Amino acid sequence: xxxxxxxxxxxxxxxxxxxxxxxxxxxxxxxxxxxxxxxxxxxxxxxxxxxxxxxxxxxxxxxxxxxxxxxxxxxxxxxxxxxxxxxxxxxxxxxxxxxxxxxxxxxxxxxxxxxxxxxxxxxxxxxxxxxxxxxxxxxxxxxxxxxxxxxxxxxxxxxxxxxxxxxxxxxxxxxxxxxxxxxxxxxxxxxxxxxxxxxxxxxxxxxxxxxxxxxxxxxxxxxxxxxxxxxxxxxxxxxxxxxxxxxxxxxxxxxxxxxxxxxxxxxxxxxxxxxxxxxxxxxxxxxxxxxxxxxxxxxx
Numbered sequence: 001x002x003x004x005x006x007x008x009x010x011x012x013x014x015x016x017x018x019x020x021x022x023x024x025x026x027x028x029x030x031x032x033x034x035x036x037x038x039x040x041x042x043x044x045x046x047x048x049x050x051x052x053x054x055x056x057x058x059x060x061x062x063x064x065x066x067x068x069x070x071x072x073x074x075x076x077x078x079x080x081x082x083x084x085x086x087x088x089x090x091x092x093x094x095x096x097x098x099x100x101x102x103x104x105x106x107x108x109x110x111x112x113x114x115x116x117x118x119x120x121x122x123x124x125x126x127x128x129x130x131x132x133x134x135x136x137x138x139x140x141x142x143x144x145x146x147x148x149x150x151x152x153x154x155x156x157x158x159x160x161x162x163x164x165x166x167x168x169x170x171x172x173x174x175x176x177x178x179x180x181x182x183x184x185x186x187x188x189x190x191x192x193x194x195x196x197x198x199x200x201x202x203x204x205x206x207x208x209x210x211x212x213x214x215x216x217x218x219x220x221x222x223x224x225x226x227x228x229x230x231x232x233x234x235x236x237x238x239x240x241x242x243x244x245x246x247x248x249x250x251x252x253x254x255x256x257x258x259x260x261x262x263x264x265x266x267x268x269x270x271x272x273x274x275x276x277x278x279x280x281x282x283x284x285x286x287x288x289x290x291x292x293x294x295x296x297x298x299x300x
Contacts, residue, residue: 011259012233017043020255020268022240023275025056026220031272032227043233043266045240045257052220059216063132064153065178066208068124069169072111125176142226146219152209156202163204170206180208
């Protein structure tokens with residue numbers, strides 16, 4: 001699993017927690033931090049030898065409330081249809097005889113309706129704005145250094161129809177606290193002079209000055225150290241292999257993990273999955289333990 005000696009790992013012996021977080025990336029570590037701040041007894045499980053060594057290792061690190069428009073929006077169906085016949089598109093679709101896959105697609109198409117897309121955009125803006133506020137709390141309270149830059153985020157458009165749609169979305173976002181402003185070519189060049197050579201190809205842009213960026217790895221590992229210093233237990237080099245799912249009650253009581261020293265069962269009231277399921281057999285959570293569970297997602 002890991003080409004490191006066992007002496008490099010120190011696995012906690014406790015097995016009863018209030019919260020177990022699977023995944024020590026930026027989402028998992030933030031989850032652990034706020035659970036710790038709420039007085040919970042917290043454990044974090046990750047197959048890597050330290051925090052932030054998967055997706056968060058080279059993540060773009062954008063704190064971008066202006067990216068709040070969901071993928072399910074009125075322009076998505078036609079765009080997806082074109083992508084299906086383009087071998088270089090960012091979309092890969094493998095149809096299966098699986099009722100859940102087709103129900104998901106049907107729900108996605110329903111969510112592309114304008115009213116539903118607007119409602120979801122509003123909820124995402126509220127959630128993202130609150131997230132940015134909480135990040136500021138962490139930064140000031142913990143004096144966390146991660147190469148933060150606040151120069152805003154530009155979205156520029158070469159297609160007039162896409163720009164017109166962006167203007168509408170920007171108006172909606174401003175109503176709910178995201179300062180995403182529509183700018184003309186002159187303002188665009190004042191913000192970013194590098195566009196001068198291609199300014200004739202651009203029809204317009206939006207600019208969100210409050211959006212920021214930083215080093216996701218530095219942030220994640222710095223916050224993980226703060227969590228560890230405050231009593232959060234870390235099971236590094238460990239893989240979640242099964243969940244004890246009480247399907248009749250729609251409840252997960254425990255998670256079984258494989259550590260460098262053997263198997264261990266962690267019991268918790270709350271188990272947070274903050275990482276992807278691996279396709280590799282040596283690090284794959286048993287999907288059979290998840291079948292039959294319905295997990296509602298909500299911003300409230």
